[in-house]
Amino acid sequence: xxxxxxxxxxxxxxxxxxxxxxxxxxxxxxxxxxxxxxxxxxxxxxxxxxxxxxxxxxxxxxxxxxxxxxxxxxxxxxxxxxxxxxxxxxxxxxxxxxxxxxxxxxxxxxxxxxxxxxxxxxxxxxxxxxxxxxxxxxxxxxxxxxxxxxxxxxxxxxxxxxxxxxxxxxxxxxxxxxxxxxxxxxxxxxxxxxxxxxxxxxxxxxxxxxxxxxxxxxxxxxxxxxxxxxxxxxxxxxxxxxxxxxxxxxxxxxxxxxxxxxxxxxxxxxxxxxxxxxxxxxxxxxxxxxxxxxxxxxxxxxxxxxxxxxxxxxxxxxxxxxxxxxxxxxxxxxxxxxxxxxxxxxxxxxxxxxxxxxxxxxxxxxxxxxxxxxxxxxxxxxxxxxxxxxxxxxxxxxxxxxxxxxxxxxxxxxxxxxxxxxxxxxxxxxxxxxxxxxxxxxxxxxxxxxxxxxxxxxxxxxxxxxxxxxxxxxxxxxxxxxxxxxxxxxxxxxxxxxxxxxxxxxxxxxxxxxxxxxxxxxxxxxxxxxxxxxxxxxxxxxxxxxxxxxx
Amino acid sequence: xxxxxxxxxxxxxxxxxxxxxxxxxxxxxxxxxxxxxxxxxxxxxxxxxxxxxxxxxxxxxxxxxxxxxxxxxxxxxxxxxxxxxxxxxxxxxxxxxxxxxxxxxxxxxxxxxxxxxxxxxxxxxxxxxxxxxxxxxxxxxxxxxxxxxxxxxxxxxxxxxxxxxxxxxxxxxxxxxxxxxxxxxxxxxxxxxxxxxxxxxxxxxxxxxxxxxxxxxxxxxxxxxxxxxxxxxxxxxxxxxxxxxxxxxxxxxxxxxxxxxxxxxxxxxxxxxxxxxxxxxxxxxxxxxxxxxxxxxxxxxxxxxxxxxxxxxxxxxxxxxxxxxxxxxxxxxxxxxxxxxxxxxx
Numbered sequence: 001x002x003x004x005x006x007x008x009x010x011x012x013x014x015x016x017x018x019x020x021x022x023x024x025x026x027x028x029x030x031x032x033x034x035x036x037x038x039x040x041x042x043x044x045x046x047x048x049x050x051x052x053x054x055x056x057x058x059x060x061x062x063x064x065x066x067x068x069x070x071x072x073x074x075x076x077x078x079x080x081x082x083x084x085x086x087x088x089x090x091x092x093x094x095x096x097x098x099x100x101x102x103x104x105x106x107x108x109x110x111x112x113x114x115x116x117x118x119x120x121x122x123x124x125x126x127x128x129x130x131x132x133x134x135x136x137x138x139x140x141x142x143x144x145x146x147x148x149x150x151x152x153x154x155x156x157x158x159x160x161x162x163x164x165x166x167x168x169x170x171x172x173x174x175x176x177x178x179x180x181x182x183x184x185x186x187x188x189x190x191x192x193x194x195x196x197x198x199x200x201x202x203x204x205x206x207x208x209x210x211x212x213x214x215x216x217x218x219x220x221x222x223x224x225x226x227x228x229x230x231x232x233x234x235x236x237x238x239x240x241x242x243x244x245x246x247x248x249x250x251x252x253x254x255x256x257x258x259x260x261x262x263x264x265x266x267x268x269x270x271x272x273x274x275x276x277x278x279x280x281x282x283x284x285x286x287x288x289x290x291x292x293x294x295x296x297x298x299x300x301x302x303x304x305x306x307x308x309x310x311x312x313x314x315x316x317x318x319x320x321x322x323x324x325x326x327x328x329x330x331x332x333x334x335x336x337x338x339x340x341x342x343x344x345x346x347x348x349x350x351x352x353x354x355x356x357x358x359x360x361x362x363x364x365x366x367x368x369x370x371x372x373x374x375x376x377x378x379x380x381x382x383x384x385x386x387x388x389x390x391x392x393x394x395x396x397x398x399x400x401x402x403x404x405x406x407x408x409x410x411x412x413x414x415x416x417x418x419x420x421x422x423x424x425x426x427x428x429x430x431x432x433x434x435x436x437x438x439x440x441x442x443x444x445x446x447x448x449x450x451x452x453x454x455x456x457x458x459x460x461x462x463x464x465x466x467x468x469x470x471x472x473x474x475x476x477x478x479x480x481x482x483x484x485x486x487x488x489x490x491x492x493x494x495x496x497x498x499x500x501x502x503x504x505x506x507x508x509x510x511x512x513x514x515x516x517x518x519x520x521x522x523x524x525x526x527x528x529x530x531x532x533x534x535x536x537x538x539x540x541x542x543x544x545x546x547x548x549x550x551x
Numbered sequence: 552x553x554x555x556x557x558x559x560x561x562x563x564x565x566x567x568x569x570x571x572x573x574x575x576x577x578x579x580x581x582x583x584x585x586x587x588x589x590x591x592x593x594x595x596x597x598x599x600x601x602x603x604x605x606x607x608x609x610x611x612x613x614x615x616x617x618x619x620x621x622x623x624x625x626x627x628x629x630x631x632x633x634x635x636x637x638x639x640x641x642x643x644x645x646x647x648x649x650x651x652x653x654x655x656x657x658x659x660x661x662x663x664x665x666x667x668x669x670x671x672x673x674x675x676x677x678x679x680x681x682x683x684x685x686x687x688x689x690x691x692x693x694x695x696x697x698x699x700x701x702x703x704x705x706x707x708x709x710x711x712x713x714x715x716x717x718x719x720x721x722x723x724x725x726x727x728x729x730x731x732x733x734x735x736x737x738x739x740x741x742x743x744x745x746x747x748x749x750x751x752x753x754x755x756x757x758x759x760x761x762x763x764x765x766x767x768x769x770x771x772x773x774x775x776x777x778x779x780x781x782x783x784x785x786x787x788x789x790x791x792x793x794x795x796x797x798x799x800x801x802x803x804x805x806x807x808x809x810x811x812x813x814x815x816x817x818x819x820x821x822x823x824x825x826x827x828x829x830x831x832x833x834x835x836x837x838x839x840x841x842x843x844x845x846x847x848x849x850x851x852x853x854x855x856x857x858x859x860x861x862x863x864x865x866x867x868x869x870x871x872x873x874x875x876x877x878x879x880x881x882x883x884x885x886x887x888x889x890x891x892x893x894x895x896x897x
């Protein structure tokens with residue numbers, strides 16, 4: 001619960017202190033978590049609709065996980081604490097500056113800030129970065145494909161024996177040199193992802209969701225009960241060390257936070273209204289969306305546009321979806337208008353991989369809704385296997401989205417088995433190659449960083465098909481597409497590359513591994529105790545814990 | 552002047568007379584039969600009135616209500632409310648969710664599922680309980696100890712929570728025992744879970760009755776005549792358990808339906824898109840504020856069916872076994888004595 005200070009005198013002191021802090025701070029209010037208008041301290045009681053996939057920075061690859069750990073594990077580079085497009089800017093994190101890129105885009109040189117410590121008091125060393133990369137690859141993280149262009153990383157992924165020769169570190173000077181096999185235009189962005197946030201070298205190489213590793217950010221996770229919730233306290237070494245070394249990084253206003261998983265979004269909304277909880281990470285349920293928007297927009301509620309794609313995937317390596325005509329037929333049978341209603345207007349219909357707002361996006365519609373045509377195409381394709389399993393998770397309205405797909409496929413003549421999994425482990429289960437009957441299902445994707453490669457490489461490149469934590473659910477492994485993804489990924493993004501990505505978007509949709517149906521609007525919804533204006537929704541990490549403050 | 556039951560009347564005829572004299576039980580039997588007719592009429596209503604199946608989605612469709620076009624689901628995601636006969640019976644109770652399925656059709660088909668699961672699970676549990684109760688009560692000794700302890704173990708477990716865990720696990724992976732393979736969405740999964748976990752509730756009283764009956768002269772006489780244990784159990788003792796079995800079976804249907812509703816409500820029973828009254832409550836709860844009937848109607852149907860079955864069960868017990876309570880007490884007392892002497896105490 002929020003800690004209430006002694007009346008008036010403390011409030012006045014707090015206000016004076018806050019004003020003082022605001023006047024001393026260099027950042028503008030719109031980009032800083034410490035807007036300085038509210039009370040310092042207090043405990044934020046937040047709620048998530050499901051437990052994150054992992055509370056381990058190396059392997060978490062969901063919006064929930066990244067939001068939960070954004071101000072806990074700081075990578076060498078990070079993203080600006082700002083809303084919207086401004087929040088897509090890469091800024092130095094644990095590194096002193098942005099990388100120096102040499103050797104034709106193949107060598108990245110960074111320097112660790114001096115004096116950094118983990119929340120357990122262990123000094124942060126340059127070699128911890130290499131350990132973090134190796135640990136992530138050893139854990140078969142879904143993020144590992146981003147880093148396999150590091151010299152020797154591919155071999156390391158196969159043998160799991162290090163060290164990776166492409167990462168050279170000097171613990172005395174803090175210098176980190178990363179040599180890539182070839183240039184990679186997105187590598188700066190990827191150094192800003194939590195997958196490679198430095199961790200102490202004695203961190204066990206296993207999923208640490210129940211006992212998260214020591215932090216480098218302003219907050220540390222002190223308690224985690226997978227499935228139920230987790231708690232934060234201030235990192236004791238932030239004020240002593242890291243905060244001084246990273247003066248631009250927001251230190252946060254609240255003292256602690258407690259996150260509770262409440263699986264009923266209706267209850268979450270009620271709890272926010274009653275002040276039992278002060279923030280819900282997931283958006284209000286579709287059934288309450290209009291009501292919440294009408295009552296609280298501008299005071300407690302703010303819609304947040306995202307750079308995201310919601311889609312149905314089809315396993316291109318197994319009948320019946322190994323047949324292009326079948327996949328194209330499914331695309332024709334999906335009515336994005338119906339899905340807009342299922343998502344109660346929180347989805348804007350699209351039919352392509354790249355969403356609006358992403359460089360390289362240009363609207364096209366290859367598969368206008370035509371159920372009769374779809375049925376005819378299925379008839380012509382005459383698939384050998386009509387028994388399929390359709391997967392989705394329990395979270396509304398994704399569950400209904402999955403049911404919609406199930407009925408569409410039934411309409412097309414398939415015999416479907418519908419599997420609905422708990423949202424906590426949905427992606428873990430469907431991302432595991434040993435899970436049987438992975439034929440088709442629901443998924444979504446929010447940008448990791450503002451580069452179109454982020455929508456192609458982890459989701460549609462052959463090298464991203466992993467035994468666990470797989471993100472290429474369609475299992476698309478087309479040599480020509482793989483080559484284009486790799487070639488474009490090597491280049492720095494410019495108008496020419498954007499044009500090429502437009503083409504790639506179309507080319508892949510002609511192969512129809514997915515049936516994309518929309519881009520999502522999310523939200524910030526807080527209780528009346530929280531200053532809505534101070535809360536930052538970053539396009540990569542979502543809500544920053546450091547940005548919450550009590551009025 | 553009321554006539555005493557004549558000597559010629561058989562016990563079943565007497566029981567029927569006693570049951571018919573219980574007006575409350577008869578009335579609720581009528582209610583239960585009406586519910587059965589209601590759910591059996593599902594295909595008729597779906598084909599000839601609603602013109603849609605239980606899982607057919609109408610999200611972007613419009614219907615004509617009293618000459619006016621209405622969205623089945625509004626662009627804001629609000630499903631249409633009850634239209635009664637305004638649209639010629641279509642969406643009589645409105646749409647069930649943002650998927651725009653006909654609530655009335657799903658209520659009827661959902662009832663079929665709930666009753667099917669309830670009756671089948673109760674039947675399986677009853678058959679298993681009879682076999683186990685007969686074996687334990689007749690053979691006593693280590694057979695009794697083994698069965699009684701197993702039943703005790705199941706009884707001591709948090710049955711619903713374990714059923715929930717099994718339900719969730721099997722809903723994902725299905726069940727493959729080699730000789731039988733069930734997909735995750737199969738109705739047999741909730742049926743098996745319910746029946747296995749409810750066996751002790753019938754098996755223990757049956758065991759008690761068997762313990763008492765096996766001391767009776769007619770059983771001793773059969774054994775003396777050289778009847779095999781199987782013959783004694785199934786032709787001498789079993790017929791005398793009929794009244795107990797019938798009463799428990801009726802009550803178990805109600806319990807199984809409640810169990811199914813609970814499992815389905817929590818996502819571990821009947822799997823979407825199939826409807827049962829339990830799953831319909833789950834869907835309805837989300838829209839409770841804007842369409843409260845969506846949760847209330849299936850809830851009311853469960854309540855009415857369970858109430859009817861319980862009252863009918865009580866009526867049957869009174870009719871079939873007017874001294875049932877005294878006999879049950881005696882059976883339990885006997886079982887306790889046997890346990891104290893033979894190591895089979897419950």
